[in-house]
Amino acid sequence: EIVMTQSPATLSVSPGERATLSCRASQSVSSNLAWYQQKPGQAPRLLIYGASTRATGIPARFSGSGSGTEFTLTISSLQSEDFAVYYCQQYNNWPPSITFGQGTRLEIK
């Protein structure tokens, strides 16, 4: 099973500043990586797929990068509504595999 490791577990950032979240895969997943945002009591929301493509309706301040085993989600200028938990998810077509990271909690500094 491909293991996804996110860092840091918690990130404290001030509104208006940049946040950088990391995700590492235990083996190459090419660009088969998605990012989700989850707020308390809600389902995850798709932000990024294909490592760098924003999902429909996602603001341009969210960007994804990376390939292979190292990935980054960057939020360029944090808004109050961005404070949440973020998860990465790999998808590997063969052998069929879908696994999530353990999450990074983004909190207000």
Place this chain on the structure above:
Amino acid sequence: QVQLQQSGPGLVKPSQTLSLTCAISGDSVSSNSAAWNWIRQSPSRGLEWLGRTYYRSKWYNDYAVSVKSRITINPDTSKNQFSLQLNSVTPEDTAVYYCARDRGGDYGDLYWYFDLWGRGTLVTVSS
């Protein structure tokens, strides 16, 4: 607007079967592009993909190795919904269960990520 509406009991006894349903509005369980998934979330296991069903001239199912011996996902075309059955549950199966859509591509290819989620159902396994 596509929506997924979950239903099912919030409490299941150990060794019994967990059963949940996800009703689809604005899309079709028989879509030739989408796939319909179940995912769960617990503090101990995090987010865990359980399996999916999808139609490409016939019905297909894929299941996670961790639950493959205990899980069944079935489509119900008459009600435009799909269901999850998880047998022989233990307290380890206590989690919030989500249904989710993989929108898929125009040529029937699966995307393997989830653009639409249900609101989640907390299922507790306890006697």
